Every structure is written in C-alpha cells, then in structure tokens.
Amino acid sequence: MSEQPVRVAQLSCGPEHSGVQKEIYDAAEAVNAEMFFPDVTLADIRRSYDAFGLEARSGDLKLAIARAMALVEGNVEADAVFIATCFRCAEAAIVRNELRRYIHEHSDLPVVSYSFTERTTSGTLLTRMEALTTIARRRALLAREKQKGTTMGIDSGSATTKAVIMRNNEIIGTGWMPTTEVINSANGVIEAALKEAGLEMGDIEAIGTTGYGRHLIGDKIGADLIQEELTVNSKGAVYLADRQHGEATVIDIGGMDNKAISVQDGIPGTFTMGGICAGASGRFLEMTAKRIGVDITELGPIAMKGISKTVPMNSYCIVFGTQSLVNALAEGNSKEDVAAAACRSVAEQVFEQQLQEVDIKEPVIMVGGTSLIEGLVHEMGDLLQTDILVPHHSQYIGSVGSALLASGFIEEK
Amino acid sequence: MSRDQYVPTYVGTVTKYVFIDSPDVTPQTLAIRAYEISDGLMIKETCFGLQVTGAPENVKKLITELRKVDPAHIFVKDRGFPPGDTRRCRANLGGARPGYYGHEFESGLFRYVSHGLEELEKNTTPEFPRFGKKKLDEGKLPLEKLVEIIRNEEA
Amino acid sequence: MAKVFIYPATSLVLSDMVERWGHEALGAATSIRERIQTPSLDSPPLQMTPEDPKKGLKYAAVEVPCGVRGRMSIYGPLIEEADAAIIINDADLSFGCMGCARTNELVMYMVRQQEGLPVLDIKYPYSEEEGTAFVTQIKEFLTGLGGENNE
Numbered sequence: 001m002s003e004q005p006v007r008v009a010q011l012s013c014g015p016e017h018s019g020v021q022k023e024i025y026d027a028a029e030a031v032n033a034e035m036f037f038p039d040v041t042l043a044d045i046r047r048s049y050d051a052f053g054l055e056a057r058s059g060d061l062k063l064a065i066a067r068a069m070a071l072v073e074g075n076v077e078a079d080a081v082f083i084a085t086c087f088r089c090a091e092a093a094i095v096r097n098e099l100r101r102y103i104h105e106h107s108d109l110p111v112v113s114y115s116f117t118e119r120t121t122s123g124t125l126l127t128r129m130e131a132l133t134t135i136a137r138r139r140a141l142l143a144r145e146k147q148k149g150t151t152m153g154i155d156s157g158s159a160t161t162k163a164v165i166m167r168n169n170e171i172i173g174t175g176w177m178p179t180t181e182v183i184n185s186a187n188g189v190i191e192a193a194l195k196e197a198g199l200e201m202g203d204i205e206a207i208g209t210t211g212y213g214r215h216l217i218g219d220k221i222g223a224d225l226i227q228e229e230l231t232v233n234s235k236g237a238v239y240l241a242d243r244q245h246g247e248a249t250v251i252d253i254g255g256m257d258n259k260a261i262s263v264q265d266g267i268p269g270t271f272t273m274g275g276i277c278a279g280a281s282g283r284f285l286e287m288t289a290k291r292i293g294v295d296i297t298e299l300g301p302i303a304m305k306g307i308s309k310t311v312p313m314n315s316y317c318i319v320f321g322t323q324s325l326v327n328a329l330a331e332g333n334s335k336e337d338v339a340a341a342a343c344r345s346v347a348e349q350v351f352e353q354q355l356q357e358v359d360i361k362e363p364v365i366m367v368g369g370t371s372l373i374e375g376l377v378h379e380m381g382d383l384l385q386t387d388i389l390v391p392h393h394s395q396y397i398g399s400v401g402s403a404l405l406a407s408g409f410i411e412e413k
Numbered sequence: 414m415s416r417d418q419y420v421p422t423y424v425g426t427v428t429k430y431v432f433i434d435s436p437d438v439t440p441q442t443l444a445i446r447a448y449e450i451s452d453g454l455m456i457k458e459t460c461f462g463l464q465v466t467g468a469p470e471n472v473k474k475l476i477t478e479l480r481k482v483d484p485a486h487i488f489v490k491d492r493g494f495p496p497g498d499t500r501r502c503r504a505n506l507g508g509a510r511p512g513y514y515g516h517e518f519e520s521g522l523f524r525y526v527s528h529g530l531e532e533l534e535k536n537t538t539p540e541f542p543r544f545g546k547k548k549l550d551e552g553k554l555p556l557e558k559l560v561e562i563i564r565n566e567e568a
Numbered sequence: 569m570a571k572v573f574i575y576p577a578t579s580l581v582l583s584d585m586v587e588r589w590g591h592e593a594l595g596a597a598t599s600i601r602e603r604i605q606t607p608s609l610d611s612p613p614l615q616m617t618p619e620d621p622k623k624g625l626k627y628a629a630v631e632v633p634c635g636v637r638g639r640m641s642i643y644g645p646l647i648e649e650a651d652a653a654i655i656i657n658d659a660d661l662s663f664g665c666m667g668c669a670r671t672n673e674l675v676m677y678m679v680r681q682q683e684g685l686p687v688l689d690i691k692y693p694y695s696e697e698e699g700t701a702f703v704t705q706i707k708e709f710l711t712g713l714g715g716e717n718n719e
Contacts, residue, residue, distance in 0.1 A: 420607060493603075512664050525702070526703060
C-alpha cells in the first residue's frame with residue numbers, strides 16, 4: 001500500500017496488561033493504520049483532569065482524559081480515535097462513554113469505543129478499525145450522494161447474501177438467498193439480480209462487496225471496492241431514506257451482530273458493533289419464528305397483533321432466551337404475544353447494550369433484513385420514543401451502499 | 414492472526430535509571446565518572462542522568478561508586494526494559510510511556526527528599542510528624558468540635 | 569537483605585530508598601523485566617499475554633476486569649515474596665502498571681492481609697520538613713528489617 005497510514009490515537013486503560021495491545025496493533029496494521037498515544041505532559045494531565053471535571057481515580061483514565069483534550073484542542077494531530085477499556089469496569093465505562101461523546105461533539109474525528117477482554121483478538125477489532133480508517137481516508141468517497149452508471153453491490157452477511165444492480169441512481173435488479181457456501185450464495189444472487197435487470201456481467205461497470213464474505217467474493221470477482229459493513233450500511237441507509245444531510249442514527253440488527261451508527265452528513269461519526277450474545281440479534285427472531293411455526297416474513301405482522309408486555313422474555317443470552325420462549329409457549333400464551341415479546345426482547349437488548357454507546361439523533365433509520373419485521377421496528381420505536389424510518393429496499397442496504405460507493409470507481413477506470 | 418514467537422535480548426541483565434538533581438554535578442559530569450569506572454557496562458546518557466545496563470553485580474558496584482559523587486542528589490530506579498527499547502520509546506509511541514509521568518511527578522519532589530537525606534547525614538534527627546495509614550475521617554472536623562462551634566455561635 | 573514491596577510499584581524514590589540502604593525493592597520493574605527477558609508469544613509492549621489475566625484469577629474473580637487481573641499477575645507474586653512493604657498513601661498520579669485504581673485498592677489490601685508482614689505507611693513529601701520525615705521514617709523502617717547495610 002502506498003497510501004500514508006491513517007494515524008489513530010489510542011485512549012485506553014488496560015490493553016497492555018491484558019495481552020490485547022498486540023491485537024490492536026495487528027488490526028491497525030491490517031488496514032494500514034498506525035496507533036499512537038497523544039503526547040501530553042504531567043501539567044496537561046492535571047489541567048485537563050480539572051477542566052474536564054470527571055473525577056476518575058485511575059491514573060490511566062486521567063491520562064486518557066488529558067489525551068482526549070489534547071486531540072480536541074488540536075495540540076495533537078490525529079485522523080481517528082480508538083477508545084478501549086476493560087469490559088466490566090464501571091469507572092472506565094463512564095470515562096470511555098464521556099470521552100467518546102466529548103470528542104464526537106467537539107471535533108470531526110471519527111471515534112470508535114470498545115471494551116475488551118483478554119480473549120479479544122485482532123479479528124474482532126478488524127471491522128471496527130477498517131471502518132475507522134475508511135472514514136478518515138475516504139471522506140471524498142463517502143461524500144458521494146448519487147449512484148452513476150451501472151454498478152453492482154454484493155452483501156455477504158452471516159445469515160443471508162444479497163445483490164443489487166443499480167443504474168443511474170435507480171435499483172434495477174435484486175437477488176437474495178440464505179448464506180450457505182459463500183461463493184455459491186454470491187453466484188446465486190448475482191445471477192438473480194442480473195436476470196431481473198436484464199443485463200450480463202459484462203454490462204457492470206463497477207462492483208462493491210461488503211459483509212463477512214466481502215474479501216472472498218471481492219477477490220474472486222475482482223471487486224473495485226471491498227468495504228466493511230459499518231460505513232457501507234450507514235451510507236446506504238441515509239441514501240435510501242433520503243437523509244444525506246444533517247444528523248441521523250442508523251440501526252442494523254443483523255443475523256450475528258448489530259450495528260448502531262451515529263451519522264453526520266452521510267459520514268459515520270461514532271459507531272458500535274457487536275452484542276453480548278446472538279440472543280440480541282436476528283438469529284433469535286428466526287428461532288422464534290421456527291418455534292411458533294411461521295415463516296420469518298410472517299413474524300412481524302403476527303407480533304403487531306400481540307402485546308409484548310404480557311410475556312416475560314429475556315434474550316440477553318440466546319440459550320436463556322430460548323428457554324423463556326419455550327416456557328412462554330408451554331404456559332399457553334398466544335403466538336402473537338410471544339412473537340411480540342421476542343421482538344421486544346431483542347429491541348431491549350440492542351437498546352441496553354449498544355444504543356448507550358452512540359448518541360441517538362433523529363431520524364432513526366432501521367435497515368437490514370430485520371427492519372422488515374414490523375413488530376421489531378415498533379418495539380424499537382417504543383423504546384426510543386420516536387417514529388423509526390425504514391427505507392425501501394432496506395433489506396438490501398449493504399448491497400445498495402456498495403453499489404452506490406462503487407460508482408465512484410467508474411471514472412477512475 | 415497468529416502471534417510470533419518473542420526472542421528476548423539482554424537476558425540476565427538489569428537496567429537502572431540514575432537521576433541527578435544537583436546544584437553541583439551535571440548529568441555530563443556524572444556520565445564521565447560512569448565511563449571511567451564502567452567496566453564494560455552499557456551506559457546511556459539522558460537528559461536526567463544515565464541508564465546503566467549489565468550484569469546485576471557489576472551494575473550494583475557502579476551505582477555504589479556513582480552515589481558517592483553526590484549522595485543526597487542522585488536517585489536510582491530499577492527498570493524493566495533495556496535502554497532505547499522501541500516498545501517504550503517515545504519516538505515509536507507518539508507520546509511518553511506511562512511511567513514517564515511518574516518520574517516527572519516524583520522528580521519534582523527530589524529537593525525535599527535531598528533535604529531529608531542531608532539532614533540525616535548531619536545526624537540531627539529532629540522531631541517530625543509521623544504519617545500513618547490514611548483514615549476515612551482524616552482531616553475532618555470532629556463532631557464534638559462542630560457542636561461546640563454551633564453553641565458558641567448561638568451564645 | 570530484605571525484599572521490600574514498594575507502592576506505588578513504579579515509584580522512583582522508593583526504589584532508590586530501598587536499594588540505597590541495602591535492600592531489594594520489589595516493584596513493577598522486577599516483574600516486567602522477568603516478562604521481557606523470557607521467551608514467549610510476542611506481545612508488546614510489556615510481553616504480557618492473555619495468559620497473564622488468567623494467572624490473575626488467583627487474586628481476583630473472573631468478573632473482575634482483565635486489566636485488573638493482568639496487573640495482579642504482576643503484583644500478586646511480588647507481594648507473596650515480600651519480607652516487608654512500604655506504602656505511599658497519596659499516590660494519585662501513577663500511570664501504566666499502577667494506572668488502575670481498582671488494582672491499587674486490591675494490591676494495598678493484599679499487602680495488609682499478609683500475616684506478619686511489616687508495613688510502613690507514609691505520604692509524599694511536599695516540604696523540607698516532610699522530606700526529612702519521609703527519609704527518616706524509611707531509614708528507620710529499613711534498618712529495623714536487619715541484614716546488610718551499605719552505610
């Protein structure tokens with residue numbers, strides 16, 4: 001790579017003592033970024049600590065506060081910020097969250113915050129680091145508001161694979177199927193999308209891939225853009241919802257993990273990705289549908305007819321969540337109420353675990369396959385006290401975002 | 414990603430920081446003295462003094478000699494890393510390693526400690542307050558005292 | 569010669585005082601040196617690997633953050649090995665190995681739990697008078713531990 005490395009400022013407490021610092025270095029290196037520690041003096045630490053006003057007792061958190069202030073005040077130059085503290089540390093969680101908010105509000109620096117355990121690997125950090133560097137490096141690309149020419153986007157998710165073909169800012173072909181063997185699934189959706197669009201592969205001017213299988217597929221078909229789903233999905237969301245200017249919050253409850261992204265003028269500012277357990281993801285809703293004997297597409301309408309609060313359900317963990325699902329049905333609750341309770345539980349988990357790490361700014365846009373489950377959207381709106389936007393083609397969000405961004409490469413050819 | 418094997422260097426050595434904070438002796442003078450008696454030890458000059466690396470007994474001998482230059486104004490600290498290690502180097506990290514701030518803080522107290530060492534040398538052993546474990550109510554106004562103040566105000 | 573655990577374990581003045589008067593200071597440098605001089609999986613900067621927080625389970629339960637357990641794997645063995653300890657009670661500006669307040673609370677408690685371990689409690693000196701008190705108390709304490717004396 002000939003590009004200059006993206007300089008990512010690290011604000012942290014604990015990774016060096018948890019065996020995780022090397023993982024952070026590796027994840028950064030994989031996306032041509034370099035981690036650095038903003039230089040401050042002891043006098044800066046004293047001054048910043050007093051000025052910031054949060055009375056942290058841990059020295060490393062005091063240091064993190066001083067480093068954050070040095071970044072915001074422009075005394076130290078950086079392209080992006082990575083905040084990392086130990087999972088389960090309350091003091092650090094408070095500081096991490098407040099620093100994330102402070103940097104987001106007082107600078108243009110993209111920020112991601114993460115709480116690690118000794119089991120955190122560079123693989124886990126990679127998507128987040130890739131998004132962080134993309135935002136820093138490809139602002140011009142992310143500023144694209146219209147799709148041009150004929151492009152294809154492929155989203156290889158953990159549960160489903162999707163493809164979209166766009167021409168002159170319109171969707172002209174789509175393909176969708178469950179993910180089995182990654183390449184086969186991709187070939188299947190490409191074929192379907194081409195057929196619907198009435199085109200051949202040779203007509204496609206640029207291709208973008210995203211999702212878990214993005215590298216495998218991207219390398220195989222020679223994609224112009226291979227991009228993680230955080231930036232692609234937030235771009236796709238504001239594009240489809242026609243909210244490309246101003247603030248927005250994008251929520252994507254995926255098959256395996258969830259994303260919450262705070263967007264400003266189409267560019268992600270802060271984001272979180274993950275979830276404690278698949279209990280807080282689309283996977284749990286799939287299981288619910290199976291248990292009550294309906295297709296996943298019917299779950300949303302059924303849930304809308306039920307009352308979520310009549311059935312206790314907690315999907316913090318998918319095993320316990322399944323247990324309460326089984327119990328609820330055994331106790332004779334209606335499938336409508338159970339479906340509604342399952343939607344409520346997933347919404348609660350996302351709200352508790354992820355939305356606390358980004359600032360919710362309206363409009364809130366829900367995307368991804370789960371956004372079609374209207375019961376889930378309803379429960380999320382209820383929790384956030386807002387009307388949630390679900391744009392057309394929201395289940396194709398990754399593909400649309402990829403096709404849109406890939407069109408930026410046509411002129412380069 | 415799999416981790417590479419780590420092959421350590423300087424095995425069996427110790428490294429000591431030697432800080433000098435003296436009105437009479439400069440870090441340069443101290444370095445010259447150290448080179449005179451170095452006996453094959455690795456010596457690195459720094460803005461605050463020196464870093465000395467080598468076999469533990471040789472380092473100990475050198476430190477004993479160096480202390481004689483200005484006993485009350487030379488401070489020695491053990492260090493885990495050899496000098497110039499890239500993992501701790503400011504040039505690589507972007508900012509100071511965390512331990513640097515501890516040194517910066519404590520070196521601000523050298524003059525008081527030096528004074529104490531000089532007093533000790535004079536063997537005057539003056540009376541001084543002793544500090545114990547920090548108590549929860551340390552420095553707080555005793556309740557009886559507060560009641561007395563309120564009574565006095567009311568009177 | 570006694571092995572004296574110092575708190576903060578990164579303290580420059582304490583490391584100096586203990587060794588000046590002929591004893592061995594047990595501090596962060598002791599443990600970090602051991603790690604960076606031992607072949608292992610590459611894990612810069614401190615050569616602490618995910619195994620260290622697991623070793624820390626001896627001192628703190630699994631729900632205690634990994635950074636605390638990792639740090640305890642540095643200090644726990646030192647405290648167990650110590651013949652005495654000196655604690656500076658107002659060490660608010662410590663970073664890195666001593667940068668976690670929860671670890672520091674546990675370290676101090678563990679020191680006090682060691683049966684028969686002589687402990688000297690002091691504070692940082694902020695005047696010449698306090699400097700004299702600081703130095704004299706440490707000297708007295710260390711002399712009381714017996715053994716070789718450089719002076």
